[in-house]
Amino acid sequence: MSKILIRGAKVLGGEPQDVLIDGETIAEVGTGLDAEGAEVVEADGKVLLPGLVDLHTHLREPGREDSETVLTGTRAAASGGYTAVFAMANTFPVADTAGVVEQVWRLGREHGYCDVRPVGAVTVGLEGRKLAELGAMHESAAGVTVFSDDGKCVDDAVIMRRALEYVKAFGGVVAQHAQEPRLTEGAQMNEGVVSAELGLGGWPAVAEESVIARDVLLADHVGSRVHICHLSTAGSVEIVRWAKSRGIRVTAEVTPHHLLLTDELVRTYNPVYKVNPPLRTERDVHALREALADGTIDIVATDHAPHPHEDKDCEWAAAAMGMVGLETALSVVQETMVDTGLLDWAGVADRMSFQPARIGQATGHGRPVSAGEPANLTLVDTAYRGQVDPAGFASRSRNTPYEGRELPGRVTHTWLRGKATLVDGKLT
Amino acid sequence: MQRHLISAADLSRDDAVLILDTAEEMARVADRPIKKLPTLRGRTVVNLFFEDSTRTRISFEAAEKRLSADVINFTAKGSSVSKGESLKDTAQTLEAMGVDAVVIRHGASGAPYRLANSGWIDAAVINAGDGTHQHPTQALLDAFTMRRRLVGRDAGLGQDLSGRRVTVVGDVLHSRVARSNVDLLHTLGAEVTLVAPPTLLPVGVESWPCEVSYDLDVTLPKSDAVMMLRVQRERMNAAFFPTEREYSRRYGLDSDRMARMPEHALVMHPGPMVRGMEITAQVADSERCTAVEQVTNGVSIRMAVLYLLLGGNETALTARTTEEK
Numbered sequence: 001m002s003k004i005l006i007r008g009a010k011v012l013g014g015e016p017q018d019v020l021i022d023g024e025t026i027a028e029v030g031t032g033l034d035a036e037g038a039e040v041v042e043a044d045g046k047v048l049l050p051g052l053v054d055l056h057t058h059l060r061e062p063g064r065e066d067s068e069t070v071l072t073g074t075r076a077a078a079s080g081g082y083t084a085v086f087a088m089a090n091t092f093p094v095a096d097t098a099g100v101v102e103q104v105w106r107l108g109r110e111h112g113y114c115d116v117r118p119v120g121a122v123t124v125g126l127e128g129r130k131l132a133e134l135g136a137m138h139e140s141a142a143g144v145t146v147f148s149d150d151g152k153c154v155d156d157a158v159i160m161r162r163a164l165e166y167v168k169a170f171g172g173v174v175a176q177h178a179q180e181p182r183l184t185e186g187a188q189m190n191e192g193v194v195s196a197e198l199g200l201g202g203w204p205a206v207a208e209e210s211v212i213a214r215d216v217l218l219a220d221h222v223g224s225r226v227h228i229c230h231l232s233t234a235g236s237v238e239i240v241r242w243a244k245s246r247g248i249r250v251t252a253e254v255t256p257h258h259l260l261l262t263d264e265l266v267r268t269y270n271p272v273y274k275v276n277p278p279l280r281t282e283r284d285v286h287a288l289r290e291a292l293a294d295g296t297i298d299i300v301a302t303d304h305a306p307h308p309h310e311d312k313d314c315e316w317a318a319a320a321m322g323m324v325g326l327e328t329a330l331s332v333v334q335e336t337m338v339d340t341g342l343l344d345w346a347g348v349a350d351r352m353s354f355q356p357a358r359i360g361q362a363t364g365h366g367r368p369v370s371a372g373e374p375a376n377l378t379l380v381d382t383a384y385r386g387q388v389d390p391a392g393f394a395s396r397s398r399n400t401p402y403e404g405r406e407l408p409g410r411v412t413h414t415w416l417r418g419k420a421t422l423v424d425g426k427l428t
Numbered sequence: 429m430q431r432h433l434i435s436a437a438d439l440s441r442d443d444a445v446l447i448l449d450t451a452e453e454m455a456r457v458a459d460r461p462i463k464k465l466p467t468l469r470g471r472t473v474v475n476l477f478f479e480d481s482t483r484t485r486i487s488f489e490a491a492e493k494r495l496s497a498d499v500i501n502f503t504a505k506g507s508s509v510s511k512g513e514s515l516k517d518t519a520q521t522l523e524a525m526g527v528d529a530v531v532i533r534h535g536a537s538g539a540p541y542r543l544a545n546s547g548w549i550d551a552a553v554i555n556a557g558d559g560t561h562q563h564p565t566q567a568l569l570d571a572f573t574m575r576r577r578l579v580g581r582d583a584g585l586g587q588d589l590s591g592r593r594v595t596v597v598g599d600v601l602h603s604r605v606a607r608s609n610v611d612l613l614h615t616l617g618a619e620v621t622l623v624a625p626p627t628l629l630p631v632g633v634e635s636w637p638c639e640v641s642y643d644l645d646v647t648l649p650k651s652d653a654v655m656m657l658r659v660q661r662e663r664m665n666a667a668f669f670p671t672e673r674e675y676s677r678r679y680g681l682d683s684d685r686m687a688r689m690p691e692h693a694l695v696m697h698p699g700p701m702v703r704g705m706e707i708t709a710q711v712a713d714s715e716r717c718t719a720v721e722q723v724t725n726g727v728s729i730r731m732a733v734l735y736l737l738l739g740g741n742e743t744a745l746t747a748r749t750t751e752e753k
Contacts, residue, residue: 191631202631317559
């Protein structure tokens with residue numbers, strides 16, 4: 001196998017060091033390492049991070065290959081610095097059987113841009129009524145460890161309780177899309193000052209918070225762990241903080257867009273800002289940033305949700321909910337967390353690699369950058385600033401809210417087990 | 429004046445007064461034996477209605493015809509829209525046929541804004557009601573009616589509604605009429621009070637430039653005009669209020685309540701009225717109720733808006749012609 005020497009990289013933002021990759025693993029980390037027989041990558045002070053892990057990606061295959069496939073989605077992931085993504089279950093057919101999760105897992109392996117860990121549905125058809133065969137999905141080749149009806153909330157308290165209990169047998173975790181369905185019928189945007197003016201149906205914060213409150217109490221009662229998807233409100237932060245202080249085993253994620261954007265943008269009625277949960281207020285954005293900094297929120301997850309152009313080039317109410325995010329996530333985190341002084345690069349590695357890998361049990365990912373570890377790495381030019389140009393995306397979809405916005409940071413290289421998937425910003 | 433009329437909030441005080449004054453001129457045309465002006469001869473206006481609304485559509489059509497425009501009526505039912513065609517394609521198809529202005533009624537809040545601001549078409553866009561967002565010509569005709577009655581037909585020219593107290597009662601949550609009226613009346617200097625059960629007021633209403641009350645009886649004696657909004661019976665099924673009877677008792681306008689209003693105060697209704705629900709027949713048919721007058725004024729207002737957006741504003745017209753070259 002070939003050797004690669006990454007020279008002068010700030011490992012997790014520290015002092016420049018050399019990192020030698022030999023085959024699939026990191027052979028050595030130090031200064032003045034011997035370059036003999038190795039291909040040299042001059043890092044020139046770029047930041048080297050462990051390969052990023054996304055616990056919340058929609059790859060759309062099978063069923064909506066017009067918006068994304070496992071191939072295009074994992075290429076987008078590699079472009080964004082990811083080496084592992086968890087593919088959500090709301091495909092057509094739904095990933096609620098061993099057959100579907102194995103297919104998605106196998107496609108990821110064949111394409112080789114990033115590891116694909118399928119998420120299994122909690123209930124059959126995401127309908128919230130009958131548990132899917134969670135054990136069979138876990139025992140399949142895909143080895144499912146995370147279960148979610150994402151897109152829909154497991155709102156029946158008994159079903160949620162049973163799911164939390166059942167997955168303990170094999171160490172699984174249920175990831176809840178917290179949305180009380182009756183409170184969000186016809187919901188189009190955050191309920192508040194802006195929705196009142198725009199006349200768009202409100203998605204109240206309490207519809208998220210009430211479900212999180214119930215679920216942390218359920219998790220406590222049955223002694224399970226629960227993961228909260230895309231937490232979006234200041235109130236949710238308070239509930240998770242309280243739960244953690246009580247020793248309840250809850251983890252939570254925040255999306256990059258909820259760290260940056262607010263519902264004021266909806267005034268344009270441009271559906272590129274339509275997302276679920278919706279963009280909230282300035283106050284929520286600040287609470288989410290602080291919670292991510294202090295560890296109340298464990299991880300950043302993209303909720304990468306590709307949609308075809310026609311599903312966004314229309315009136316607001318008719319538009320699909322969701323944004324692509326894999327290729328801009330790290331830039332948004334640098335903008336909102338690093339450049340603001342809330343988090344250093346070691347913190348970014350923790351929130352975007354170590355913790356998501358731990359929660360999802362992505363073996364071989366989210367490991368320290370040290371000798372003997374798998375060579376899953378990402379090199380970031382943190383001095384770069386540039387406008388987001390969706391035309392350059394590897395994703396099949398272009399529904400980004402950042403078009404034309406200037407953001408810092410650019411991933412130049414990604415290595416998956418020592419194999420380069422991205423070199424000088426170009427996919428291999 | 430702007431190129432489009434999307435929201436009452438976009439109008440400055442001077443814009444609004446200009447529209448009201450122009451509408452008075454248009455009203456005089458209606459008093460003539462031949463109720464027609466040549467202003468928009470050779471120009472084409474399409475009434476693009478994605479929601480049933482016979483009243484508003486007919487009012488716009490009458491205004492367009494009195495200004496000699498060529499009028500195309502498009503209703504979504506039985507059209508390509510029901511076969512899945514998008515708003516963008518529908519609008520572009522119409523524009524390809526040479527349309528100068530689009531009057532749009534749509535069930536989705538923001539649809540007229542998207543039409544005017546997405547680069548889909550070049551025509552002027554007039555919002556004839558979108559979802560629960562805005563209905564600016566309704567607010568203008570309401571303000572016109574109030575100015576005429578409270579200030580005077582001639583005395584009102586050039587004037588706004590400074591210091592007048594207007595009470596808007598009913599389903600504010602689902603009402604584009606309420607939103608437009610709060611914006612425009614505030615711009616014109618009036619003091620607005622919204623009265624409704626708390627369930628029918630939007631979260632966030634506290635940021636609006638108006639007062640909010642749950643008690644109609646306290647508000648009535650301090651009102652120069654009371655505008656009753658239609659309350660759909662179906663709302664009862666979504667637990668917005670317990671029963672029709674209870675709603676009428678607490679928020680309906682009957683003769684006893686009307687007697688609590690000052691002598692000069694108006695009763696207004698944008699129609700269609702649900703008699704026995706928000707308003708009793710006696711009140712609806714009384715001298716003080718301006719519902720029918722509002723319909724007449726609607727035509728004058730829509731003539732004024734079309735005239736100012738398409739024909740009467742020389743600078744806007746020149747700018748447009750230059751763009752086309």
